[in-house]
Amino acid sequence: MTTTHEVSLPPAALSNAVVALFRQAGSSETEARLVAEQLVGANLAGHDSHGVGMVPLYIDVLVAGELTLNRRPDVVLDQGPLTVLDAGVGLGQVAGHAAMQVAIEKARAHGVSLTGLRNSHHIGRIGHWAEMACAAGLVSIHFVNVIAHPVVAPWGGSDARLVTNPFAIGVPRPRAEPLVLDFATSKLAVGKVRVARNMGKTLPAQVLLDAEGRPTRDPAALFDEPRGALLPFGDHKGSGLALMCEILGSALFGGPVMHQKPGRVRVINNMGTIAIDPARLGGGEALDDQIARLLDWVKASPAAEPPEGVPRAVQVAGEPETRSRRARAAGIPIDGETWRQLTEAAGKVGLDERAFRHAAGLD
Numbered sequence: 001m002t003t004t005h006e007v008s009l010p011p012a013a014l015s016n017a018v019v020a021l022f023r024q025a026g027s028s029e030t031e032a033r034l035v036a037e038q039l040v041g042a043n044l045a046g047h048d049s050h051g052v053g054m055v056p057l058y059i060d061v062l063v064a065g066e067l068t069l070n071r072r073p074d075v076v077l078d079q080g081p082l083t084v085l086d087a088g089v090g091l092g093q094v095a096g097h098a099a100m101q102v103a104i105e106k107a108r109a110h111g112v113s114l115t116g117l118r119n120s121h122h123i124g125r126i127g128h129w130a131e132m133a134c135a136a137g138l139v140s141i142h143f144v145n146v147i148a149h150p151v152v153a154p155w156g157g158s159d160a161r162l163v164t165n166p167f168a169i170g171v172p173r174p175r176a177e178p179l180v181l182d183f184a185t186s187k188l189a190v191g192k193v194r195v196a197r198n199m200g201k202t203l204p205a206q207v208l209l210d211a212e213g214r215p216t217r218d219p220a221a222l223f224d225e226p227r228g229a230l231l232p233f234g235d236h237k238g239s240g241l242a243l244m245c246e247i248l249g250s251a252l253f254g255g256p257v258m259h260q261k262p263g264r265v266r267v268i269n270n271m272g273t274i275a276i277d278p279a280r281l282g283g284g285e286a287l288d289d290q291i292a293r294l295l296d297w298v299k300a301s302p303a304a305e306p307p308e309g310v311p312r313a314v315q316v317a318g319e320p321e322t323r324s325r326r327a328r329a330a331g332i333p334i335d336g337e338t339w340r341q342l343t344e345a346a347g348k349v350g351l352d353e354r355a356f357r358h359a360a361g362l363d
């Protein structure tokens with residue numbers, strides 16, 4: 001009988017379960033491990049909306065024949081520091097990894113590189129790709145567009161035209177955790193609205209519009225027909241960044257943008273990555289000291305007392321994720337409904353519940 005209780009799994013066990021599922025689906029060992037590494041990494045970082053809970057969607061898309069396993073991206077352009085790859089709707093974890101390998105190699109060779117990845121299936125948490133560049137000692141900037149059913153209204157508009165186009169920047173720090181700024185350009189991620197609906201909660205004000213373009217706090221307005229729209233974060237500023245994600249994350253290197261109707265494809269990501277080798281600009285200890293002093297200065301601001309009353313100290317990008325990794329190192333909580341969906345997804349590719357639980361070290 002399928003459990004509907006929360007489970008808590010060590011990261012390696014959760015990863016083994018995902019690997020077993022994708023091996024059964026037909027992925028190579030390398031592909032299955034890349035998928036597991038990124039999804040479990042998102043759970044570890046505290047971003048459950050982009051963790052193993054994505055597997056049921058991936059499997060549904062695979063079963064519908066809209067996703068190709070074991071597909072390495074094609075090189076469309078290779079000119080000095082410029083590269084364009086086309087993933088042919090292969091798994092985003094493989095495509096993203098391949099794109100970052102090229103971005104890193106070329107930034108080392110030229111000091112800077114621009115890598116366009118187009119037509120990939122979902123590439124997950126973008127911070128993962130920034131962390132890959134940081135681990136190689138490189139700064140990276142990522143513009144990403146999402147081609148799917150529109151869910152975000154442009155600032156000043158009243159219906160959905162774009163998706164949640166994420167943006168990320170990673171800055172390596174040789175003697176500390178990297179700074180990784182990584183967010184969706186909508187006020188709330190779609191996954192967070194879904195959680196609010198499932199829990200019967202209302203949303204904060206000024207996050208969502210209903211189908212008539214009027215503000216609503218009812219999360220169902222994003223999912224029930226006729227559908228409403230999320231607002232961009234930061235009003236015209238976030239809306240402008242989302243638009244630039246369409247251009248620098250896709251159009252610039254020949255990828256699809258949102259006015260081209262998505263058709264049957266459920267989710268496509270395109271990503272433009274600029275990687276910079278800071279060592280070529282002097283970098284080294286002087287840069288690291290400068291960043292450390294800047295962070296000390298910013299963090300010396302006394303904690304503010306927000307309306308909800310709990311004082312908040314200044315944090316910098318990447319710190320909440322580092323804290324989550326420590327807290328979840330021994331066990332990642334997976335809610336009962338997500339576990340049920342994962343077990344069901346395993347079944348769809350022919351891995352029965354006993355084998356799936358065994359792979360997760362549960363039985």
Ligand code: NAD
Pocket residue numbers: 047050122123124125126127145146164165166167168180181182183184185188189269314315316317318319320321
């Ligand atoms: P979020 O609102 O949780 O913001 C996360 C960022 O803000 C991180 O850089 C974090 O370190 C920083 N941060 C959080 N709290 C902070 C604080 N108090 N002080 C300073 N910095 C703080 O992120 P989100 O918008 O919900 O996005 C979640 C994830 O979804 C991201 O990893 C993003 O890449 C991913 N995403 C992916 C897609 C896709 O199509 N692949 C689409 C949208 C979002």
